[in-house]
Every structure is written in C-alpha cells, then in structure tokens.
Amino acid sequence: MTKYRSGLPQHHGGIFLTDGGLETTLIFHHGIELPHFAAFVLLDSADGRRQLKQYYESYLAVARDHGTGFVLDSPTWRASADWGAKLGYDAAALASVNRRSIEFLGELRSGWERPNMPCVISGAIGPRGDGYKAGDMDAAEAEAYHAAQIDSFVEAGADMVAAYTLNSIDEAIGVVRAAGARAIPVAISFTVETDGRLPKGVTLREAIEAVDHATQEAAEYFMINCAHPTHFDSALKSDEKWMRRIHGIRANASTRSHKELDESDTLDSGDAIDLGRRYASLRRSFSGIRILGGCCGTDHSHVAAICEACITPRALTA
Known part of the structure; x- marks a missing residue:
C-alpha cells in the first residue's frame, strides 16, 4: 500500500486539504x-465504517472539485495504549485496529485518487494524556510509548x-525519534492556548526549535491544530527561520479557549467564511503553509470555505 513514504508529494507544491473535526x-x-x-472504535462495525467512509468522502469531494491533493489522516488519535485500556483494547486489539485504519484509508484512496489529486495516507497519533494539559513524560518514555x-x-x-x-516538547521529540527509527516520515502538530503558547508557557518558536535541535530536524514539517487563528497568528513571524518549518494549519472553528470548549455541551461552529479569510491571510504571509484542514467544530463546509478563500490558479501549480 505504501506509495509516498520515500517522497511526500506535499513537499512539491500546491495546496493539500485534509479533514476537519x-x-x-x-x-x-x-x-x-x-x-x-x-x-477508532467505529472501525469495529460495518455501520461505523460506513459512517467514517461518508465522513471522509465529504472532504475528498471538496479536494476533487478544487483540484488539490489530500492528506488522509486515520481516525486513531485515541488508539494508543493508555486510552485503549480505558476502552477495553489490549495491545493486540490496538495493533489490529491501527493496521485496519490504514487499510481502510487505502480503500478510500483507491477510489478517489487522481493524477491531479494525490492522496497521502497518514497514521494519526494523539498525546498520551489530555491534549489540553501538558504531559510529563520525558523523550525516552514518549518514544517507547x-x-x-x-x-x-x-x-x-x-x-x-x-x-x-501535542503540548509537550519531550513528547514531540519522542514521536519523531520513534518514527525515525522506523524510517517513516513524521509531522508534528502543536496546540496552543489563546495566548499562542503551549500550556506551560512555551512559545511555538521554542517548541519547534527544541524538537529540531534534539532530532537533527528529522520531522518532515510542523503544524498547528486545535486553536483558532486569532489565538496564534500574532505568534507567527515571517522573517524567522523556524517559521519555514510550519507547513499546515488545522484550526478550530470557535474562538473559545480550550477550557470553555471542554465545559460546553453544544457545538460552536464559528464562522466558516471568516475562518477561510483568516487562512487566506496566513497563506499570504506564509506561503509555505499549504496543508489546510480543520479541528474542533469544523466540518467539510469549513474546509470548502478555507479552500475557496485560499485557492488561486497559482496555488494549483506553485
């Protein structure tokens, strides 16, 4: 199934979409x-797989209609040992569902990929703990985990x-080292609070530079996810080297803080048109940002609005 492991097409120009929340x-x-x-539990039933297929295909249709590439991230953000144990999955069951998640995406790719629409299959990893609270593993523990x-x-x-x-430098270093030991490309996506910093006050620059220093720049690229652009746009600096390492954004629809989102029992879908305009503004300032998707509160309509705001004839061939 591996098609792009030795050369990811998102490095060669053009916009790549991915999914949302x-x-x-x-x-x-x-x-x-x-x-x-x-x-990931949906992979264990026919109805669950049908729901996932419909979900991904709503985004793949946007990419097809706009002539972009696509990064297919697996539904496995929680499919690691600690979370699996809470859900009744032992090591063997987790290994099986993680493998099946990639096979599932392979079936999707076979039906959707076109010469002008490369589809990259990406295994999605989540933090060991809560995505909104800083973890306490060191890099070696994170690599093993x-x-x-x-x-x-x-x-x-x-x-x-x-x-x-991810909200911890050490956990990011561990993931990069674990991927490097297995010769598979890896991307790291940090989340930030409303002040544009990681939960313990670390800046994006500090986090990216620390991971790159510890791993000899082994990560393919970095991303930002699970925060609204208003939370981090002021932290981005166009004239600084570390910014060239950020290639993607998967923002929240809502301007609310993580704490406010955690405490809400309703979905804040924000303003899709405004979100698209903010992505376009980021793209104008940082042309290296070409992987575009969403996170909490976003659906395919948000990604379509983002795509329509950002796409130009030049973007298709850049």
Missing part, C-alpha cells in the same frame, strides 16, 4: 457516541505518521 462532527452532527472521544502505534502504521503501509494536539 472528526470527533465533533460525528458526535454533534451525526449523534454518534464516542467513548473517551475515540473515533508511541512506538507500538507507529509500528502498526508502518506494517500496514502508511505513507507517514502525524502527531496531533
């Missing part, structure tokens, strides 16, 4: 119960892995 879409729009916010999930992605033929909603 998988868990919030399934819970609030489709009424699906996801224990511990875990979408995330290795099993990465092993499953490698065995199943993923093109790359991507760790989302």
Whole structure:
C-alpha cells in the first residue's frame, strides 16, 4: 500500500486539504457516541465504517472539485495504549485496529485518487494524556510509548505518521525519534492556548526549535491544530527561520479557549467564511503553509470555505 513514504508529494507544491473535526462532527452532527472521544472504535462495525467512509468522502469531494491533493489522516488519535485500556483494547486489539485504519484509508484512496489529486495516507497519533494539559513524560518514555502505534502504521503501509494536539516538547521529540527509527516520515502538530503558547508557557518558536535541535530536524514539517487563528497568528513571524518549518494549519472553528470548549455541551461552529479569510491571510504571509484542514467544530463546509478563500490558479501549480 505504501506509495509516498520515500517522497511526500506535499513537499512539491500546491495546496493539500485534509479533514476537519472528526470527533465533533460525528458526535454533534451525526449523534454518534464516542467513548473517551475515540473515533477508532467505529472501525469495529460495518455501520461505523460506513459512517467514517461518508465522513471522509465529504472532504475528498471538496479536494476533487478544487483540484488539490489530500492528506488522509486515520481516525486513531485515541488508539494508543493508555486510552485503549480505558476502552477495553489490549495491545493486540490496538495493533489490529491501527493496521485496519490504514487499510481502510487505502480503500478510500483507491477510489478517489487522481493524477491531479494525490492522496497521502497518514497514521494519526494523539498525546498520551489530555491534549489540553501538558504531559510529563520525558523523550525516552514518549518514544517507547508511541512506538507500538507507529509500528502498526508502518506494517500496514502508511505513507507517514502525524502527531496531533501535542503540548509537550519531550513528547514531540519522542514521536519523531520513534518514527525515525522506523524510517517513516513524521509531522508534528502543536496546540496552543489563546495566548499562542503551549500550556506551560512555551512559545511555538521554542517548541519547534527544541524538537529540531534534539532530532537533527528529522520531522518532515510542523503544524498547528486545535486553536483558532486569532489565538496564534500574532505568534507567527515571517522573517524567522523556524517559521519555514510550519507547513499546515488545522484550526478550530470557535474562538473559545480550550477550557470553555471542554465545559460546553453544544457545538460552536464559528464562522466558516471568516475562518477561510483568516487562512487566506496566513497563506499570504506564509506561503509555505499549504496543508489546510480543520479541528474542533469544523466540518467539510469549513474546509470548502478555507479552500475557496485560499485557492488561486497559482496555488494549483506553485
């Protein structure tokens, strides 16, 4: 199944879309119960796979209609050992579901990929703990913890892995080292608070530079996710070297803080048109940002609005 592991097409220009808020879409729009916010459990039933297929295809259609590439992230943000144990999955069951997640995406790719629409299959990793609270693992512990999930992605033929909603430098270093030991490309996506900093006050610059220093710049690129652009746009500096390492944004629809979102029992879908304009502004300032998707509160309509705001004839061939 591996097609792009030795050369990711998102490095060669053009816009690549990805999906939006998988868990919030399934819970609030489709009424699906996801224990511990875990979408991977849907892979264990025919109806669950059908729901996931419909979800991904709504985004793939946007990419097809706009002539962009697509990064297919697996629904495995919670499919690691600690979260799996809470859901009744032992090591063997987790390995199986992680492998099957990549096989599932491979089936989607076979039906949707076109010459002008490369589809990259990415194994999605989440933080060991809460995405909104800083973890306390050191880098060696993080490398050992995330290795099993990465092993499953490698065995199943993923093109790359991507760790989302990370809030700890050490955990990011561990993920990068674990991926490097298995010769699979890896992307790191940090989340930030409303002040544009990681939960313990670390700046994005400090986090990216620290990970790059500790791993000899082994990560393919960095992203930002699970925060609204108003939370981090002022932290981005166009004339600084570290900014060239940020290639993607998966923002929240809502301007609310993580604490406010955690405490809310309703979905804040924000303003899709405004979100698209903010992405376009970021793209004008930082042309290296070409992987565009969403996070909490976003659905395919948000990603379509983002795409329409950002796409130009030049963007298709850049």
